[in-house]
Amino acid sequence: MSSPTRKVTMIDIAHEAGVSKSTVSLVLQGSELVKDDTRDRVLAAMDRLGYVYNRGAANLRRKTSEVLGMVINDLTNPFFAEIAVGIERALQTAGFIPLLANTGEDPSRQARVMQAMREHGAAGFLFCPAIGTDEGFAHEIMSWRLPIVTVMRRIPGVDFRSVAPDNVGGARLATEHLIGLGHRRIAFLGGRPGMVVMEDRCQGYQAALAAAGLPADPGLIVEERPNRDGGLAGVGALLSIADPPTAVLCFNDAVAFGALHGLWERGLQAGRDLAVVGFDDIANAAHTTPPLTTVAVSCRTLGERAAHLLLSELRGEPTGDHIGEVRLVVRASSGPPGQDRYRPNT
Amino acid sequence: MSSPTRKVTMIDIAHEAGVSKSTVSLVLQGSELVKDDTRDRVLAAMDRLGYVYNRGAANLRRKTSEVLGMVINDLTNPFFAEIAVGIERALQTAGFIPLLANTGEDPSRQARVMQAMREHGAAGFLFCPAIGTDEGFAHEIMSWRLPIVTVMRRIPGVDFRSVAPDNVGGARLATEHLIGLGHRRIAFLGGRPGMVVMEDRCQGYQAALAAAGLPADPGLIVEERPNRDGGLAGVGALLSIADPPTAVLCFNDAVAFGALHGLWERGLQAGRDLAVVGFDDIANAAHTTPPLTTVAVSCRTLGERAAHLLLSELRGEPTGDHIGEVRLVVRASSGPPGQDRYRPNT
DNA sequence: CCTTCAATTTGGAACGTTCCAAATTTTTCG
DNA sequence: CGAAAAATTTGGAACGTTCCAAATTGAAGG
Numbered sequence: 039m040s041s042p043t044r045k046v047t048m049i050d051i052a053h054e055a056g057v058s059k060s061t062v063s064l065v066l067q068g069s070e071l072v073k074d075d076t077r078d079r080v081l082a083a084m085d086r087l088g089y090v091y092n093r094g095a096a097n098l099r100r101k102t103s104e105v106l107g108m109v110i111n112d113l114t115n116p117f118f119a120e121i122a123v124g125i126e127r128a129l130q131t132a133g134f135i136p137l138l139a140n141t142g143e144d145p146s147r148q149a150r151v152m153q154a155m156r157e158h159g160a161a162g163f164l165f166c167p168a169i170g171t172d173e174g175f176a177h178e179i180m181s182w183r184l185p186i187v188t189v190m191r192r193i194p195g196v197d198f199r200s201v202a203p204d205n206v207g208g209a210r211l212a213t214e215h216l217i218g219l220g221h222r223r224i225a226f227l228g229g230r231p232g233m234v235v236m237e238d239r240c241q242g243y244q245a246a247l248a249a250a251g252l253p254a255d256p257g258l259i260v261e262e263r264p265n266r267d268g269g270l271a272g273v274g275a276l277l278s279i280a281d282p283p284t285a286v287l288c289f290n291d292a293v294a295f296g297a298l299h300g301l302w303e304r305g306l307q308a309g310r311d312l313a314v315v316g317f318d319d320i321a322n323a324a325h326t327t328p329p330l331t332t333v334a335v336s337c338r339t340l341g342e343r344a345a346h347l348l349l350s351e352l353r354g355e356p357t358g359d360h361i362g363e364v365r366l367v368v369r370a371s372s373g374p375p376g377q378d379r380y381r382p383n384t
Numbered sequence: 385m386s387s388p389t390r391k392v393t394m395i396d397i398a399h400e401a402g403v404s405k406s407t408v409s410l411v412l413q414g415s416e417l418v419k420d421d422t423r424d425r426v427l428a429a430m431d432r433l434g435y436v437y438n439r440g441a442a443n444l445r446r447k448t449s450e451v452l453g454m455v456i457n458d459l460t461n462p463f464f465a466e467i468a469v470g471i472e473r474a475l476q477t478a479g480f481i482p483l484l485a486n487t488g489e490d491p492s493r494q495a496r497v498m499q500a501m502r503e504h505g506a507a508g509f510l511f512c513p514a515i516g517t518d519e520g521f522a523h524e525i526m527s528w529r530l531p532i533v534t535v536m537r538r539i540p541g542v543d544f545r546s547v548a549p550d551n552v553g554g555a556r557l558a559t560e561h562l563i564g565l566g567h568r569r570i571a572f573l574g575g576r577p578g579m580v581v582m583e584d585r586c587q588g589y590q591a592a593l594a595a596a597g598l599p600a601d602p603g604l605i606v607e608e609r610p611n612r613d614g615g616l617a618g619v620g621a622l623l624s625i626a627d628p629p630t631a632v633l634c635f636n637d638a639v640a641f642g643a644l645h646g647l648w649e650r651g652l653q654a655g656r657d658l659a660v661v662g663f664d665d666i667a668n669a670a671h672t673t674p675p676l677t678t679v680a681v682s683c684r685t686l687g688e689r690a691a692h693l694l695l696s697e698l699r700g701e702p703t704g705d706h707i708g709e710v711r712l713v714v715r716a717s718s719g720p721p722g723q724d725r726y727r728p729n730t
Numbered sequence: 731c732c733t734t735c736a737a738t739t740t741g742g743a744a745c746g747t748t749c750c751a752a753a754t755t756t757t758t759c760g
Numbered sequence: 761c762g763a764a765a766a767a768t769t770t771g772g773a774a775c776g777t778t779c780c781a782a783a784t785t786g787a788a789g790g
Binding site: 057058059060061064071072073076095097098099100101 | 737738739740741742744745746747
């Protein structure tokens with residue numbers, strides 16, 4: 039039992055059950071062809087000998103695999119962690135299993151690890167591209183002719199299926215909300231041009247302004263790192279311009295958290311002194327002081343949809359992109375513009 | 385090029401380069417035996433034909449694999465996400481690659497997916513057990529005779545190598561800090577007995593009390609879910625007992641966040657009205673209001689150590705458990721006991 | 731009992747590697 | 761130059777499956 043005994047194979051089972059290896063194989067594949075009685079005998083033998091199916095060998099012969107690559111730019115970000123969980127869940131129930139890579143936004147790591155996954159027989163990829171992913175690489179992996187679904191960030195210039203929330207619509211929704219509250223000078227804070235997500239959200243913001251007949255002041259669009267630090271720095275910049283905004287739509291919740299913090303540092307309060315709106319509705323958004331108004335994206339669902347999309351592609355079914363619904367969640371960080379405290383110069 | 389051409393194999397390369405498949409194999413394995421000139425020819429051929437190494441086939445023959453199972457109880461928890469990232473990083477640089485499973489604290493999912501990973505040829509496991517993991521299952525996987533390293537939560541009764549922070553020491557440190565501030569009635573909040581981590585931390589807390597000659601009031605140990613909701617509920621319970629504590633050590637940061645929120649709801653302030661200390665120092669701890677005093681655990685490092693431990697085991701090297709260092713980070717949520725506001729009954 | 735047809739079962743050749751023992755080529759040196 | 765030694769290269773048998781075509785068994789019908 040604890041001896042260094044050779045691994046149990048189908049042949050051993052065949053022997054033990056008094057059938058051929060082909061029959062064992064049929065049983066393993068749940069074939070209808072085999073007689074119930076025989077099946078039972080084979081299953082019993084497997085049990086007795088402690089058989090472990092060797093999928094590697096099977097896949098070698100069959101030229102397929104149930105292994106998929108899951109490449110995530112930043113698992114440390116709860117938003118992407120949630121997506122990863124959604125993907126994993128869907129794959130698991132479909133009998134697939136992901137190889138994981140966290141690229142940490144490093145394109146060269148990304149390239150290395152995706153190559154490794156290919157060598158390990160990944161049958162397709164769920165892919166949240168790192169920020170600097172270039173078109174050359176995109177073409178490279180396209181040439182692999184494996185199904186690939188990009189999640190959140192689509193790559194311009196290649197036609198992978200993609201799954202993403204309705205960034206344009208969400209930003210429009212949020213901006214309309216602010217306009218409805220009476221705001222006229224609304225800023226957009228965070229992100230870098232070249233980031234598709236930033237561009238989409240910014241576009242939705244601009245569309246809402248335009249639809250309301252409000253001027254688009256380029257000075258109100260502040261580029262910043264897409265994280266808390268960016269928000270902190272950006273809100274400072276916004277408050278110090280000559281004619282400061284009364285509201286700010288942040289690229290994402292992390293940026294909004296930073297903005298909240300920046301306000302707090304100045305003795306100002308979000309909602310009263312400056313309306314702040316986030317994007318994503320990550321877990322913490324409900325628990326800041328004040329709680330954050332934000333655009334809710336169901337990232338778990340997004341992950342599941344991505345997985346299903348990839349599975350469809352694997353089956354060769356026709357597929358289309360998926361744009362996830364968004365929903366505005368109004369909390370206390372967004373209020374109407376006030377006249378009292380928010381202008382340092384009065 | 386885009387034709388449904390058969391996959392390129394070593395044999396094709398051998399042909400193209402005018403050598404035998406054995407030579408190609410040697411090149412692939414970076415052997416010193418092959419002449420530089422030949423190596424170049426082979427590499428060139430690979431390049432020309434677009435060869436992809438089939439590790440599945442290699443592993444079948446070689447009876448090893450660079451694939452490891454990474455089984456995480458809850459990736460949604462930033463603490464474990466960080467560990468996962470640390471593991472993945474270390475594995476990647478060592479040329480290994482993880483299969484991922486998120487069990488969502490469900491032991492039956494856990495059992496299913498670990499079996500699947502075994503069938504896929506996982507050579508070992510990095511394992512953060514789900515909460516209800518029973519000893520029977522532990523013995524089952526032990527019988528697989530694969531190297532397994534448990535992370536964070538060790539399993540009593542089986543001797544897997546394990547990696548965890550110094551929970552006992554950290555809790556002692558935190559409690560000593562509170563005692564040093566002058567607190568005499570210090571509560572412990574959150575977690576369930578049966579959770580090893582809770583037991584360790586609670587033990588450290590009790591040790592510190594005992595060392596300071598303070599009585600151990602069992603009424604000051606409040607079991608609760610190990611998350612924000614548990615903290616919220618628990619702090620309410622603590623404040624309403626006859627002789628309430630002046631300080632509370634929370635099972636982890638999430639619980640502490642809930643406690644902070646509970647205080648805020650009652651118009652009380654952490655640090656002044658009740659000293660609150662967390663455990664883990666997750667990303668948000670520095671950004672609560674007030675910022676949270678907590679025991680910092682370097683989870684990224686923890687993950688890396690776990691990976692290295694598993695790799696050592698794979699190489700058959702002698703190994704031992706790793707207990708990660710902890711460090712007390714004092715922020716504003718813990719102050720000396722006051723006399724004014726924290727007693728509802730004065 | 732023989733035939734026919736359906737239901738089961740089965741050998742053996744892949745799948746793309748590695749690894750061993752043996753073969754071949756190259757170098758060294760008396 | 762020839763022999764011995766060293767450096768390279770090479771066939772072919774695994775590894776544990778699947779899958780096909782063919783063989784065997786069983787049931788039904790005359």
